[in-house]
Amino acid sequence: MSGRHRMLPMLQILAHAGEAPIVPPPSLSRTLDRQSQKDTVSQLLPSRTVVFLEGFARSPCYRVVDGCVATYQTLSDGRRQVIDLAGPGRIVGLGAGDRNRHSAETLGFSRLEVVVEPLAARDLEVALTETLARSQALAMLLGRKTAPERVASAILDLAGQFGRPARHKRRGTVTFHLYPTRTDLADWLGLTVETVSRCFTRLKKAGLIDIQHNDLVTLLEPARLALVAAGDCALS
Amino acid sequence: MSGRHRMLPMLQILAHAGEAPIVPPPSLSRTLDRQSQKDTVSQLLPSRTVVFLEGFARSPCYRVVDGCVATYQTLSDGRRQVIDLAGPGRIVGLGAGDRNRHSAETLGFSRLEVVVEPLAARDLEVALTETLARSQALAMLLGRKTAPERVASAILDLAGQFGRPARHKRRGTVTFHLYPTRTDLADWLGLTVETVSRCFTRLKKAGLIDIQHNDLVTLLEPARLALVAAGDCALS
DNA sequence: CGACGTATTGACTGATATCAATGGTTGTGG
DNA sequence: CCACAACCATTGATATCAGTCAATACGTCG
Numbered sequence: 001m002s003g004r005h006r007m008l009p010m011l012q013i014l015a016h017a018g019e020a021p022i023v024p025p026p027s028l029s030r031t032l033d034r035q036s037q038k039d040t041v042s043q044l045l046p047s048r049t050v051v052f053l054e055g056f057a058r059s060p061c062y063r064v065v066d067g068c069v070a071t072y073q074t075l076s077d078g079r080r081q082v083i084d085l086a087g088p089g090r091i092v093g094l095g096a097g098d099r100n101r102h103s104a105e106t107l108g109f110s111r112l113e114v115v116v117e118p119l120a121a122r123d124l125e126v127a128l129t130e131t132l133a134r135s136q137a138l139a140m141l142l143g144r145k146t147a148p149e150r151v152a153s154a155i156l157d158l159a160g161q162f163g164r165p166a167r168h169k170r171r172g173t174v175t176f177h178l179y180p181t182r183t184d185l186a187d188w189l190g191l192t193v194e195t196v197s198r199c200f201t202r203l204k205k206a207g208l209i210d211i212q213h214n215d216l217v218t219l220l221e222p223a224r225l226a227l228v229a230a231g232d233c234a235l236s
Numbered sequence: 237m238s239g240r241h242r243m244l245p246m247l248q249i250l251a252h253a254g255e256a257p258i259v260p261p262p263s264l265s266r267t268l269d270r271q272s273q274k275d276t277v278s279q280l281l282p283s284r285t286v287v288f289l290e291g292f293a294r295s296p297c298y299r300v301v302d303g304c305v306a307t308y309q310t311l312s313d314g315r316r317q318v319i320d321l322a323g324p325g326r327i328v329g330l331g332a333g334d335r336n337r338h339s340a341e342t343l344g345f346s347r348l349e350v351v352v353e354p355l356a357a358r359d360l361e362v363a364l365t366e367t368l369a370r371s372q373a374l375a376m377l378l379g380r381k382t383a384p385e386r387v388a389s390a391i392l393d394l395a396g397q398f399g400r401p402a403r404h405k406r407r408g409t410v411t412f413h414l415y416p417t418r419t420d421l422a423d424w425l426g427l428t429v430e431t432v433s434r435c436f437t438r439l440k441k442a443g444l445i446d447i448q449h450n451d452l453v454t455l456l457e458p459a460r461l462a463l464v465a466a467g468d469c470a471l472s
Numbered sequence: 473c474g475a476c477g478t479a480t481t482g483a484c485t486g487a488t489a490t491c492a493a494t495g496g497t498t499g500t501g502g
Numbered sequence: 503c504c505a506c507a508a509c510c511a512t513t514g515a516t517a518t519c520a521g522t523c524a525a526t527a528c529g530t531c532g
Contacts, residue, residue, distance in 0.1 A: 073372065075467050079380040083372050096365040102372065121357045128364045129332040135371040136309065136319050136338065142378035143426030144315040147488070182511065190379030192489055197512055214497085214511070231311050383520065418479065428521055433480055450479070450529085 042113035051104040051112065052093060059100055060114050061093040067110020068162070068179035071102045072187065082188035084134055085180060087161035091115060091127045107179040142190045145231060150189040151199035152229035155209060159219055172222060178215040203228075206236050278349035287340040287348065288329060295336055296350050297329040303346020304398070304415035307338045308423065318424035320370055321416060323397035327351060327363045343415040378426045381467060386425040387435035388465035391445060395455055408458060414451040439464075442472050 042065050045051075052059035054073055062069070064086050071092055072082040083102055086092050093115075095101050106112075141150050163176040182193045189196065203209045208225045210218040219225060227233035278301050281287075288295035290309055298305070300322050307328055308318040319338055322328050329351075331337050342348075377386050398412040418429045425432065439445045444461045446454040455461060463469035 073376050075376070075380060077467055079467065081376040081379040083375055094365075095369060096362065097369075101369055121361075125357075125360065125364065126332065128361065128368060129330075132364060132368045132371060133331060133337055135368060135375060139319055139371060139374045139378055140309050140311070140317040142375055143317040143423075144311060181509095187379075193511075194490085194513085195488060198488095201512075231313055231315065429479075430481085430522085431520055434520095437480075 042111050044109065044111050045106050047106055047108050047110075049106045049110075051106065052100050054100050054103045056100055058098050059093055061091050062104075062112040063115050064088055064090050064092065065111040065113055067112075068107040069104050069110060069112070070107050070180065070184060070188075071104045073102045080187045081190070082180075082184060083138070084131065085158065085161070085184075085188060087158075090161075091131075094124075094128055094131055107181075107184060108177075138188075147189075147191055147195050148199050148202060148235040149229055149231050150191065151185070151196060151203065152208075152225050152235075154185060154189055155203075155217060155219070156222070156225060156229050159217070159222070163219075173218055173220055174222065175216060175218045178211075178217050202235055278347050280345065280347050281342050283342055283344050283346075285342045285346075287342065288336050290336050290339045292336055294334050295329055297327050298340075298348040299351050300324055300326050300328065301347040301349055303348075304343040305340050305346060305348070306343050306416065306420060306424075307340045309338045316423045317426070318416075318420060319374070320367065321394065321397070321420075321424060323394075326397075327367075330360075330364055330367055343417075343420060344413075374424075383425075383427055383431050384435050384438060384471040385465055385467050386427065387421070387432060388439065388444075388461050388471075390421060390425055391439070391453060391455065392458070392461060392465050395453070395458070399455075409454055409456055410458065411452060411454045414447075414453050438471055 045067075051062060051069060066088055069086045069090075069092050070082050071084045071086070072080050074080045084092075085107070092104050093100070141153055145153065158178065158180075159174050159176050161176075162179070163174040165174060180188065182196045185191075186193045186196045191199075200209075200211065203225075204211060208219075208221045208228070210220055212218070224233065228235055281303075287298060287305060302324055305322045305326075305328050306318050307320045307322070308316050310316045320328075321343070328340050329336070377389055381389065394414065394416075395410050395412050398415070399410040400412065401410060416424065418432045421427075421432045422429045427435075436445075436447065439461075440447060444455075444457045444464070446456055448454070460469065464471055
């Protein structure tokens with residue numbers, strides 16, 4: 001449950017020192033430049049751009065126009081938990097308080113737009129509610145599902161967010177671009193890279209999915225995949 | 237990850253059949269009577285009273301005045317995940333949609349009051365935000381913390397919600413009534429009853445807590461307990 | 473007192489983590 | 503264009519934490 005973790009960027013270590021400044025973090029390369037946000041409606045950001053960091057002065061909310069953003073928290077020893085993966089239409093950065101409660105970074109070339117503060121109360125409630133429901137579903141997954149169930153659930157979730165109904169070959173099949181790496185998935189699902197990889201292999205061998213070039217996933221049997229995800233059908 | 241589970245009440249099975257009626261569930265003994273809600277400002281309910289059930293027609297929100305309410309989701313095979321334990325002042329039942337997204341039941345004699353619909357937008361946002369933050373903290377706990385870390389985190393959470401600063405003997409000690417059973421705790425923390433019990437024993441032997449009569453917990457060393465909860469200090 | 477529900481403890485098992493080796497892809501610079 | 507490095511993914515061997523099974527103890531209520 002502890003051990004091998006990715007190295008923390010300096011900023012993150014600061015955030016955990018309990019003395020994080022209430023000023024925006026220095027504008028690193030790869031860190032979103034706050035000035036230019038005001039000028040443009042939306043920005044195209046490269047992969048692995050840090051949008052905001054846990055513990056720093058509260059950032060505005062962002063709407064994902066295109067691409068994918070991961071939000072996550074980290075423990076002081078580097079253990080990371082991805083809280084959500086957000087695709088087009090989703091809003092990240094919701095929450096009160098004067099500090100960000102989690103970090104956010106892009107997982108691929110992504111277009112984000114700053115959400116202007118006076119967001120309609122109703123819209124805010126809807127966005128908060130959706131985020132809450134997803135967070136609770138994640139808790140169910142993390143607390144009570146097996147590794148294959150978690151991976152199947154993740155694939156279905158991502159298919160819903162990123163999938164095109166492009167069933168060019170078979171009816172009912174869906175294909176989507178897999179933004180998260182195996183490490184991202186592992187940190188989202190409470191597993192290790194190796195376990196995620198093994199589950200993918202099993203799902204492929206069972207004929208439920210297919211993967212091309214490591215980042216293009218095709219759902220071959222969505223219905224059976226849903227059964228696995230819900231724990232109603234064991235895998236192989 | 238699967239196996240021994242508590243028996244599901246019939247109602248819950250219905251909720252999972254995908255054909256749950258959009259009418260309120262029949263008023264069983266132990267199920268909160270909706271009629272009387274309108275008449276009284278708050279109701280005193282016995283332990284294990286079901287406040288509302290996942291999958292059924294959307295219930296109003298309730299404010300916990302006194303006692304403790306658990307919200308939870310269940311998988312079709314009976315695996316249960318407690319999403320939150322709510323003490324005095326907290327609101328349960330938040331969320332949109334026409335069905336309840338989770339069930340709720342009292343864990344001890346509890347006083348609840350129905351939250352009148354036109355809740356101030358600001359209050360609603362605050363309550364939603366707090367619930368969201370707790371849910372995300374739970375995800376971090378479930379995905380990345382070890383069993384002793386989870387139990388320590390839970391004790392600190394409950395101390396915050398139910399603790400009185402009644403340090404009659406030592407300075408800094410806090411005592412609180414433990415509403416959840418070991419099973420409830422296990423379902424909240426993604427563990428088994430046995431593991432929760434073993435962690436309690438270890439925390440007691442380490443001198444971090446004391447337990448009287450199975451349901452009265454005293455924090456002997458809150459600071460060290462917080463270190464364990466954060467993963468900054470291994471246990472024994 | 474006896475019965476039931478709950479908690480504790482011990483012995484053993486098993487799913488997932490850890491460690492380790494290999495292979496594939498991408499990007500960079502000679 | 504190729505060689506190399508860096509990163510990511512896969513696969514196998516082994517270790518470990520938490521789960522399972524089982525027995526006992528505790529507490530409350532009839």
